[in-house]
Amino acid sequence: MARFSILNLARNAISEHRNWTEHWRTPELKSDYDIVLVGAGGHGLATAWHLARVYGLTNIAVLEAGWLGGGNIARNTVTIRSNYMRDESIPFYVKSVEFFDRLTKDLNFNTMHSKRGMVDVLQTWGMVRDRRRRRLTMDLHGARYRPLSVQDLRRMVPKLTGGGPDARMPILGAEFHPDAAVNRHDAVAWGYARAIDAMGVEIHQNTPVTSITRGADGAVTGVETPRGFVRANKVALAVSGHTTTLSETAGLRLPLRTINLSAFVSEPLQPCIDVVVNCPDLGIYLSQSDKGELVIGGATDLGQSFRRDVKQHVFEDTVAAMLDLFPAFRRVKLLRQWGGHLDIAHDASPIISTTDVPGLFVSAGWWGGYKAIPAGGLCLAHLLATGTPHPLATPFGLRRFRHLEYVLEAGTTTAR
Amino acid sequence: MLLLHCPFCGPRSEIEFSYGGPAALPRPDDPAQISDADWVDWLTVPENRIGPVPERWCHSKGCGAWLTVRRDIRTHEILEVRHGA
Numbered sequence: 469m470a471r472f473s474i475l476n477l478a479r480n481a482i483s484e485h486r487n488w489t490e491h492w493r494t495p496e497l498k499s500d501y502d503i504v505l506v507g508a509g510g511h512g513l514a515t516a517w518h519l520a521r522v523y524g525l526t527n528i529a530v531l532e533a534g535w536l537g538g539g540n541i542a543r544n545t546v547t548i549r550s551n552y553m554r555d556e557s558i559p560f561y562v563k564s565v566e567f568f569d570r571l572t573k574d575l576n577f578n579t580m581h582s583k584r585g586m587v588d589v590l591q592t593w594g595m596v597r598d599r600r601r602r603r604l605t606m607d608l609h610g611a612r613y614r615p616l617s618v619q620d621l622r623r624m625v626p627k628l629t630g631g632g633p634d635a636r637m638p639i640l641g642a643e644f645h646p647d648a649a650v651n652r653h654d655a656v657a658w659g660y661a662r663a664i665d666a667m668g669v670e671i672h673q674n675t676p677v678t679s680i681t682r683g684a685d686g687a688v689t690g691v692e693t694p695r696g697f698v699r700a701n702k703v704a705l706a707v708s709g710h711t712t713t714l715s716e717t718a719g720l721r722l723p724l725r726t727i728n729l730s731a732f733v734s735e736p737l738q739p740c741i742d743v744v745v746n747c748p749d750l751g752i753y754l755s756q757s758d759k760g761e762l763v764i765g766g767a768t769d770l771g772q773s774f775r776r777d778v779k780q781h782v783f784e785d786t787v788a789a790m791l792d793l794f795p796a797f798r799r800v801k802l803l804r805q806w807g808g809h810l811d812i813a814h815d816a817s818p819i820i821s822t823t824d825v826p827g828l829f830v831s832a833g834w835w836g837g838y839k840a841i842p843a844g845g846l847c848l849a850h851l852l853a854t855g856t857p858h859p860l861a862t863p864f865g866l867r868r869f870r871h872l873e874y875v876l877e878a879g880t881t882t883a884r
Numbered sequence: 885m886l887l888l889h890c891p892f893c894g895p896r897s898e899i900e901f902s903y904g905g906p907a908a909l910p911r912p913d914d915p916a917q918i919s920d921a922d923w924v925d926w927l928t929v930p931e932n933r934i935g936p937v938p939e940r941w942c943h944s945k946g947c948g949a950w951l952t953v954r955r956d957i958r959t960h961e962i963l964e965v966r967h968g969a
Contacts, residue, residue, distance in 0.1 A: 713933070721929045724930075773960075774958045775960070870921060870924050
C-alpha cells in the first residue's frame with residue numbers, strides 16, 4: 469500500500485493516477501482468528517485499529533454484512549462534539565474529539581476535518597438553564613462552551629433570520645461550542661480500513677454473521693457466516709441496531725431497543741453557514757457540507773423501528789422547524805433523505821462491555837455514535853486486549869443495569 | 885404516519901397519540917422471589933425482535949386512554965390495539 473505524501477501525489481499525478489494500488493486487500497476467509505469483530509462500521513474499524521496499533525494484536529477478522537462504509541457510518545450527520553451533560557460522558561467525548569482532530573495524520577488519509585464549532589440556539593428558558601448547567605459541568609472536564617448573545621448569534625449565522633421577538637418561540641440566547649467539527653464519513657471508514665489492512669487485520673465484506681455459537685462451557689466458540697464457520701474465542705459486536713438480533717442467537721438479552729433516526733440533504737447552495745447550528749427546542753440541527761449541501765438532522769421517532777425510511781410527519785416537522793428559523797431556505801429543494809437504525813439503551817448511554825456470555829463483547833447503544841468512533845474503538849480494544857474496562861468506559865459496562873448505576877444521558881442532540 | 889384504531893374514538897392519526905415506550909411483561913407477582921438479575925431484566929430489557937413488539941400509546945389528544953399496541957417494527961403494520969395493559 470502506497471503511503472500518501474506530496475511526493476507520492478506528484479509522482480502519481482505525472483503518471484495520470486493510473487498506478488495507484490488497491491488500498492486494502494480482499495483476503496481469503498480463514499477458519500480461525502484470535503478476535504472476530506462483527507461490523508466494519510466506524511466502531512468495528514476503530515476497534516481493530518487500536519487493537520493493532522496499541523495492543524499489537526493483528527490476527528483479527530472484521531466481518532461486514534454489506535460493504536465498507538455502507539452502514540451507519542454513511543447514515544449520520546458527521547457532527548463531532550463533546551457538549552454532553554454527565555461527568556461520566558464528557559471526558560469520553562473530549563477524548564474522542566482529540567482523536568478526530570489528529571485522525572488525518574494518524575491514518576495518513578485526508579478526513580477533510582473542519583473544526584468549525586457548533587452553536588446551540590436556545591428558545592425556552594428551561595433550555596437556557598439546561599445549557600448553562602451543561603457549560604458549568606463541561607468546564608470541569610476541559611470541554612469548551614461559552615454563552616453567546618442573540619446579536620452575536622445573528623452575526624455568526626446571518627441566515628438565521630427567524631425566531632425574532634414576535635415569533636412563536638423567540639430566540640433567548642445561544643451557546644457556542646468551539647470544539648465541534650465535521651469531517652467526511654467515507655474518509656473515516658476508508659482511512660481506518662486502509663490503516664488496519666496495512667497492519668495485517670483482515671476485512672471481509674459481504675460476510676454477514678448469522679449466529680454466534682457457544683461451546684459446552686457456555687463460552688463463545690465462533691460465528692456462523694454463509695461463507696462458513698469462523699472460530700474465535702473473542703467475538704465483539706459493533707452492529708448498531710442489530711445488536712440484539714445477534715446477541716439473542718447466543719441466548720443473551722440486552723437492555724436495548726432499535727429506533728430510527730433520520731436526516732436530509734438539500735441541493736448544493738452557495739456557502740452561507742460556516743458553523744453547525746443546533747436548535748434543541750425545535751429538534752433540528754444543520755450544517756453545510758463542502759459541496760454546499762445543507763445536511764439536516766431531525767427529531768427522533770421514539771417508537772421502535774427497523775426501517776430505514778422516514779415517516780412523513782417526522783420529515784414535515786423537521787422542515788417546518790427549519791423554516792421557522794431559516795425562512796430564506798423556503799424554496800430550497802431536498803435531494804436525499806435517509807434513516808438509520810440505532811439501538812438505544814435503557815438509560816440512553818452507550819454500552820462497552822463484557823457480557824454474561826464468556827468471550828462475547830458488545831459496543832452498542834450508540835445514539836450519536838459517529839462522534840464516539842475513535843474513543844469507542846479505543847475502549848472496546850482495551851477491553852478485548854486486557855479484559856478490563858478502559859478508565860473512560862468504566863461507567864458504561866452492563867453491570868450498571870444490575871447495580872442501578874444508570875448514566876442518564878440526555879446530551880444527545882435530539883433528546884429533549 | 886401510523887393510523888391507530890382507538891377502541892373509543894376510531895381510526896386516528898399517530899400525531900394524536902403519545903408514545904409510552906415498550907410494554908413490559910406483567911410485573912412479577914412476588915419480587916422477593918426472583919433474582920436481582922431477573923428483576924433488572926424485567927425493568928430494562930424490552931422485546932426488540934425484527935417483527936411485532938408490544939408498546940404503549942396514550943391517546944393524549946383524544947380520549948386519554950392508555951392503549952397497548954402490537955406493531956411490526958419492520959413494516960409498521962398494526963396487528964392489535966387494546967385498552968389497558
